[in-house]
Amino acid sequence: INTDIWILNLNNLEIIRFTEGDKSSSAPVWSPDGKYIYYNFDGQIWKKALAGGDAVQVTNFAPGAAGTVVSSDGLKILFTADVYPECPDEACNKMKMDEAENSKVKARIIDQLLYRHWNQWKEGRRSHVFWADANGGNVSDLTPGDYDSPPVSLGSSHDYTFSPDGKEVCFVRNTDEIVAASTNNDLFIHNLTSGLITRLTENKANDNNPNYSPDGKYIVFLSMSRPGFEADKYRLMLYDRTRKTFDDLTQNFNLSINAIVWHPNGKEIYFTVSERGTASIYKVGLKDKKIKPILKGHNLSGLQFLNKNEIIFKKQTASLPYEIFKYNLKDKSLKQLTQINTKLLTQLELPALESFEFVGAKGDKVQGFLIKPPFFDPNKKYPTVQLIHGGPQGSWDDDFHYRWNYQMFAAPGYVVYMINFHGSTGYGQDFTDAVSKDWGGAPYDDIKLGTEYVIKNYPFIDAENIGAAGASYGGFMINWIAGDPDHPYKCLVSHDGVYEQVSMYGATEELWFPEWEFNGTPWDEGSLYQKWSPATRAANFKTPILIIHGENDYRVPYTQGLQFFTALQRQGVPSRLLFFPDEDHFVRKPQNAQLWWKTVHDWFEKYLKEQ
Numbered sequence: 001i002n003t004d005i006w007i008l009n010l011n012n013l014e015i016i017r018f019t020e021g022d023k024s025s026s027a028p029v030w031s032p033d034g035k036y037i038y039y040n041f042d043g044q045i046w047k048k049a050l051a052g053g054d055a056v057q058v059t060n061f062a063p064g065a066a067g068t069v070v071s072s073d074g075l076k077i078l079f080t081a082d083v084y085p086e087c088p089d090e091a092c093n094k095m096k097m098d099e100a101e102n103s104k105v106k107a108r109i110i111d112q113l114l115y116r117h118w119n120q121w122k123e124g125r126r127s128h129v130f131w132a133d134a135n136g137g138n139v140s141d142l143t144p145g146d147y148d149s150p151p152v153s154l155g156s157s158h159d160y161t162f163s164p165d166g167k168e169v170c171f172v173r174n175t176d177e178i179v180a181a182s183t184n185n186d187l188f189i190h191n192l193t194s195g196l197i198t199r200l201t202e203n204k205a206n207d208n209n210p211n212y213s214p215d216g217k218y219i220v221f222l223s224m225s226r227p228g229f230e231a232d233k234y235r236l237m238l239y240d241r242t243r244k245t246f247d248d249l250t251q252n253f254n255l256s257i258n259a260i261v262w263h264p265n266g267k268e269i270y271f272t273v274s275e276r277g278t279a280s281i282y283k284v285g286l287k288d289k290k291i292k293p294i295l296k297g298h299n300l301s302g303l304q305f306l307n308k309n310e311i312i313f314k315k316q317t318a319s320l321p322y323e324i325f326k327y328n329l330k331d332k333s334l335k336q337l338t339q340i341n342t343k344l345l346t347q348l349e350l351p352a353l354e355s356f357e358f359v360g361a362k363g364d365k366v367q368g369f370l371i372k373p374p375f376f377d378p379n380k381k382y383p384t385v386q387l388i389h390g391g392p393q394g395s396w397d398d399d400f401h402y403r404w405n406y407q408m409f410a411a412p413g414y415v416v417y418m419i420n421f422h423g424s425t426g427y428g429q430d431f432t433d434a435v436s437k438d439w440g441g442a443p444y445d446d447i448k449l450g451t452e453y454v455i456k457n458y459p460f461i462d463a464e465n466i467g468a469a470g471a472s473y474g475g476f477m478i479n480w481i482a483g484d485p486d487h488p489y490k491c492l493v494s495h496d497g498v499y500e501q502v503s504m505y506g507a508t509e510e511l512w513f514p515e516w517e518f519n520g521t522p523w524d525e526g527s528l529y530q531k532w533s534p535a536t537r538a539a540n541f542k543t544p545i546l547i548i549h550g551e552n553d554y555r556v557p558y559t560q561g562l563q564f565f566t567a568l569q570r571q572g573v574p575s576r577l578l579f580f581p582d583e584d585h586f587v588r589k590p591q592n593a594q595l596w597w598k599t600v601h602d603w604f605e606k607y608l609k610e611q
Helices: 090-102 406-410 429-433 442-457 473-482 501-507 512-517 534-540 559-570 590-610
Strands: 006-008 015-017 025-030 036-041 044-049 066-070 076-083 126-133 160-162 168-173 186-191 197-199 207-212 218-223 235-240 245-248 257-262 268-275 278-285 291-295 300-307 310-317 320-328 334-336 354-359 365-371 382-388 415-419 461-471 491-495 545-550 575-580
Touching (some): 025 066, 036 066, 066 160, 160 207, 186 207, 207 257, 218 257, 257 300, 278 300, 354 442, 365 442, 382 406, 382 442, 406 415, 442 461, 461 473, 461 590, 473 491, 473 534, 491 590, 501 512, 501 559, 545 559, 575 590
Parallel strands (some): 461 491
Antiparallel strands (some): 006 015, 025 036, 036 044, 076 126, 160 168, 168 186, 207 218, 235 245, 257 268, 320 334, 365 415
């Protein structure tokens, strides 16, 4: 899939194509004067004038370049590149890259963990932040050493930035000895005059996403408090650069912060949070530290200020792919600025997502969602599919998911429902914490109680023809359900699901995750790997199951799917394996996605409709 950059004129709402080619353009960044846009293209950074003309290649750095940040005076840029940490310059990097590419030996010698991540082998290289002149000259490594910046895990393109005066760069990296078992990302300051690098945070948990205030007096950033826990609550921390003090601005706020942006006045910080299947905007003042809601009940992201009174963002629902919206802080008006998908949407019947609530595990209120099939007839009985989300610290939201799309599941004539079980985000940190060390406990109770609720309260659901599908943790839950002889499902779909927890630990990459979730390593006394391993329930497998896995999935290695398939086949359980040699934890390629959907639809058709 190729992506291009488009420009929206806010005066007349005209949309024009800014880039076009046979390769993707991405990550656009404005120059401070608004005359140019920097962007990623063909492994390097390019820029193009808004007034027109040909694009200009800015970098020609052998290891590649991406993720532009421009200094406030427009004279310098930051970017990231994967380099060999022992190499002092570009020539050394190029030589080692050429040697690796041309060598007939493709073996790897590995001396430390996190040698591969998500879908890539590290090959001895590290991500470093570089700075250069705005024309690409005078490239210099700002984060030397055998560390990644941004961190390879829990890091992002928001983890390096210039101070407003351009005299320093704040960046994030993890310097722990065993990064595979650590979430200890910290903020560092590189003084661009002296070259001195100093550690800003000493917190042993995850710190990231530094943002300088417009006047440069403060740095606000996101911070967790529990080392080794990737789903801890993100706090909004304020660092006073003069007093050298830290202040938690969201100490009494029970939702985790997603994204942050300074108000142009420098006195308030706006932020987004996941909240009950939506994403809300809040603000907090530096003086009174009072948190106030700004906009709730929508699903939005990419928050930016247009001016002191207007904010702009992307918004979506289950029946509306992303469009750009504007919100006026004074008159509270919300306006849709783009209509990119309107013509297509008029050709489709896309039912809205409906919310419901029931009493789940521990007597807690649990939210679920339901979507009806197109051209719904309330007098009919419909086969039904339950979707189970991953994470497990994630959630089903009112969104237009581009892989697990609710409408695509419902389109063949199914009612679809989802449960935001204990462990889901957007319901307070205690609710999120409830899944840890209890993978098949309270979350599965919620799934069972939620299923009983929808059967009782939605008479159009055919209780004799219910199937379920899940991915990642959702795949684990499908595998766990398969071992319950009393479950209500006629067929199951497990995508990239964990089957055997001990072998999973030995092959995955981010080890802090299982060590937190299952109370240590597999050889620690009191660990829970065997307790929450679906493999221990294999003798109960009877339900027809479709297993899907990608060979390049290093998070849940594909042998998990193979083990599950073997256990099913040896017991004569109807089962099928859909294996993608060119996909990872997700199915991304359009033709592969088509096969994915056809195979899943055929499976549900066979067991929920034909029989």
